Amino acid sequence: MKEQIQQKLSDSRVARWTALMIVSFTMMCGYFLTDVMSPLENLLTTKGKVVYFTDDTSISADSLISKVELFAAANALSSPELTVEKLEEGAELQYMETVDGQQQTVQKTISSVASGEGWSSTEYGFFSGAYGYINVFLLMLFFGGIILDKMGIRFTGIMSCGFMFAGALIKWYALSTDFGDTMLFGMNMQVILAALGFAIFGMGAEITGITVSKIIVKWFAGKELALALGLQVAMARIGTAIALGASLSVARMMGNVSYPVLFGAIALCIGFVSFLVYCVMDKKEDASALAVRQEEGQSEEEGFRLADLKLIFCSKGFWLITLLCLMFYAGVFPFLKFATKLMIYKYDVPESFAGMIPALLPFGTILLTPVFGSLYDRIGRGATLMIIGSVMLTVVHVLFALPLMNYWWFAVVVMIVLGIAFSLVPSAMWPSVPKIIPMKQLGSAYAIIFYIQNIGLAMVPVLIGWVIDDFATLRDTSGAITGYNYSIPMTIFAVFGVCAVVISLMLRVDDAKKHYGLEEANMKK
Numbered sequence: 001m002k003e004q005i006q007q008k009l010s011d012s013r014v015a016r017w018t019a020l021m022i023v024s025f026t027m028m029c030g031y032f033l034t035d036v037m038s039p040l041e042n043l044l045t046t047k048g049k050v051v052y053f054t055d056d057t058s059i060s061a062d063s064l065i066s067k068v069e070l071f072a073a074a075n076a077l078s079s080p081e082l083t084v085e086k087l088e089e090g091a092e093l094q095y096m097e098t099v100d101g102q103q104q105t106v107q108k109t110i111s112s113v114a115s116g117e118g119w120s121s122t123e124y125g126f127f128s129g130a131y132g133y134i135n136v137f138l139l140m141l142f143f144g145g146i147i148l149d150k151m152g153i154r155f156t157g158i159m160s161c162g163f164m165f166a167g168a169l170i171k172w173y174a175l176s177t178d179f180g181d182t183m184l185f186g187m188n189m190q191v192i193l194a195a196l197g198f199a200i201f202g203m204g205a206e207i208t209g210i211t212v213s214k215i216i217v218k219w220f221a222g223k224e225l226a227l228a229l230g231l232q233v234a235m236a237r238i239g240t241a242i243a244l245g246a247s248l249s250v251a252r253m254m255g256n257v258s259y260p261v262l263f264g265a266i267a268l269c270i271g272f273v274s275f276l277v278y279c280v281m282d283k284k285e286d287a288s289a290l291a292v293r294q295e296e297g298q299s300e301e302e303g304f305r306l307a308d309l310k311l312i313f314c315s316k317g318f319w320l321i322t323l324l325c326l327m328f329y330a331g332v333f334p335f336l337k338f339a340t341k342l343m344i345y346k347y348d349v350p351e352s353f354a355g356m357i358p359a360l361l362p363f364g365t366i367l368l369t370p371v372f373g374s375l376y377d378r379i380g381r382g383a384t385l386m387i388i389g390s391v392m393l394t395v396v397h398v399l400f401a402l403p404l405m406n407y408w409w410f411a412v413v414v415m416i417v418l419g420i421a422f423s424l425v426p427s428a429m430w431p432s433v434p435k436i437i438p439m440k441q442l443g444s445a446y447a448i449i450f451y452i453q454n455i456g457l458a459m460v461p462v463l464i465g466w467v468i469d470d471f472a473t474l475r476d477t478s479g480a481i482t483g484y485n486y487s488i489p490m491t492i493f494a495v496f497g498v499c500a501v502v503i504s505l506m507l508r509v510d511d512a513k514k515h516y517g518l519e520e521a522n523m524k525k
C-alpha cells in the first residue's frame, strides 16, 4: 500500500489563496475606514451648510445667501428672504459671480446641501494624525507585536478587529452628534471625540495589519510570498480607492459627514466575521503543521522570547527598511489626507470630482503591486525597486510644490506616477523583511516597523495642518479665506522623498555587503 505523506493545509493552493482572500477582505474594510474622511476635508473645514450645484461647483450657504440678496437689491428685485432651510435640492438661484476676472450673472440649480463642521485645518490635521496616537504614544503597536508573537494569530486578530470596530463606532457617534460650542483642550469636543475613536480604530487597524502580514508569511513562505503580500496590499488599496472616490458623494447624498463612517463601520462588522472564518482555517493549518512535524520527528517550534528582540534591534538592514518605511509612507498616506483639497485649490478641480484624482493612486496600485510583487518573486531586484520608487515619490512632490502646470490633467499624470511609486516600494519592502528577520520574530519586526511608521502617520498630518493654517492660507483684507498656496506643504512632502532615496541607496549597499538576498528572487526553484 502507498504510504500517505502528511501535508500542511498551506501546501494546498486553494486553501492558502482562500486564506489570503479572507484576511485581505478584513484589511480592505479597515483601509476604507482609514481614509473615508480624506475627501471630506473641505466640508469639515467649512462652517455651516455647504451648497452643491448641478454644475459641480459649491459654496457655503451663508455666502450664497448674501450673494443672492445682494443681486436682488442691485437689480431692484423683490427680496427672496432666503434662509438656510430654504436651500434645498432643485432650487434655482441667481447671483453675481466673478468668472475669468469679470463679474457675471449666473443662474444655478442646487443639487444637494450638506452640513460643514467648521473645523480649522489644525483641528483636521490633529484628527487625521489621531490614527497613530495610541500606537505611538502608548507604545501599543510595539506591545501588539509582542502579543502577536506570544499569544498567536487568532487571539491577536480577534482583539484587534474588535478595537477597529469599537473605534469606528466612537468616530461615527462623534460625527453624527452636535456638541455645540463645547470645547476640550482648546478644540471642539467633536474633534476630540472623533480623534479618540480614530485613535482606537488606528490601534486596531495597525495590529490587524501586522497580524495579516504574519498570516501571509505563515501560509506563503517559500512559495508566492511577494505576490501574496502584493495582492493583500492591492485589496487594501481597493478600500482606500472606494473611500476616496465615493465618500463625498455619500456625505452629499445623505447631507452629513457621518454617513460614510457609518457605512465603513458596517463593512468592518462583515470584515470581523470574515476574520473569524479565517480563524477556523488557522486552527486547521496549525494542526496539520504539527502533524507534519511529528511525522518528520521534528521538535516543537521554539516559542518567542523577549531576548529575541535583540536580534531585531541589532540588524542594520532592519533599521534601514524601518526608516525607509517611515519616510516613504510619510510622503504618501498623510499626503492623501490633504490631496483632495490640493486638487480643488491648486488645480481648480470641482469639489465633486476632486476626490477622484487622489483615488487614481490606490486604483493604479491595485494592479501594479501584485505585478511588481510577482516580479520580485521571480527575478528579485527588491532593493533596486525601492530606490526607483523613492526617486519617483520625490519627483512627484517637487512637481506638486512648483507653482506651474496648474491643469487638472497634469495632476492626473503626476498622481499616476505616484501610483507607480506606491506600488514599487511596498511590493519590494514588505517581502524583504522575512529575508532579514526570522519567522519567530517576524510579528515583532513588522510591529516595530509599523510603530516607527506610525510616528510619521501621526505627526505629519498635524504638521501639515498647522503649516496650511499658518503659511498656506490666503486671506482677503477682511480675513476671509480666498485660497491656498501649497508650495510649503508640498516641499515638506518632497523632503520625505529625498530622505527615502538616501535610505534606499544605503539599503542597497548594505545588502551587497551582508547578502540579505534583497536582489535575489523569492521563489525557490
Ligand SMILES: C[C@H](NC(=O)[C@@H](N)CCCCN)C(=O)O
Binding pocket: 031, 034, 035, 206, 209, 233, 236, 329, 333, 426, 430, 450, 453
Ligand atoms: C502594508 C502596508 N500597511 C501599512 O503600512 C500600515 N502600517 C499603514 C496603513 C495605513 C492605511 N492608510 C501598506 O499599506 O502598504
